[in-house]
Amino acid sequence: MRILIYLLPLLLIVGLVSSSNVYHCNYDEPNNYCKGVKITQKEIGSWNQGNRGGAKYTQWEVTLTNNLDFDLTQFYIYKDYSLKIRDRKSIWNVQEIESTNNLILPTYQNSIGSKSNWVFGFILQDSEPANLTLEAISF
Numbered sequence: 644m645r646i647l648i649y650l651l652p653l654l655l656i657v658g659l660v661s662s663s664n665v666y667h668c669n670y671d672e673p674n675n676y677c678k679g680v681k682i683t684q685k686e687i688g689s690w691n692q693g694n695r696g697g698a699k700y701t702q703w704e705v706t707l708t709n710n711l712d713f714d715l716t717q718f719y720i721y722k723d724y725s726l727k728i729r730d731r732k733s734i735w736n737v738q739e740i741e742s743t744n745n746l747i748l749p750t751y752q753n754s755i756g757s758k759s760n761w762v763f764g765f766i767l768q769d770s771e772p773a774n775l776t777l778e779a780i781s782f
Contacts, residue, residue: 665717667779677777679711682720684772687764700729701770705737707761714754717781718761720746726773729766736763745778 668677682705689701709715722744728734738749748754748761755761767773 681708704764709755719779721776721778727768733766
């Protein structure tokens with residue numbers, strides 16, 4: 644009986660995790676769900692920071708728009724070398740997974756509703772936007 648008390652919550656968690664569908668983006672596929680998810684970047688401001696040798700920094704706001712008819716439970720955005728963040732405190736509302744070079748929905752956000760947006764941001768060590776590519780979504 645005692646083992647069931649510990650086993651049942653674990654089985655519930657496994658069931659919830661495995662029930663979400665991970666869809667890998669293939670933009671050549673005609674019925675590609677990822678075409679219904681858009682990523683846009685907007686420059687908020689830029690400046691030269693004297694106490695860092697006059698380095699140029701730019702703040703960016705990124706909006707992920709879910710135009711699909713269902714909620715997204717996760718996104719996987721590939722980031723490359725162009726995401727040169729000023730420091731660890733210069734990225735917010737998104738979680739970095741260094742081992743896969745992905746940005747994902749932070750743990751405190753369960754989903755992005757249908758026809759809704761998720762906004763995150765960062766400060767980069769340059770004036771160019773980062774190269775961000777939607778690799779996969781979960782629903």
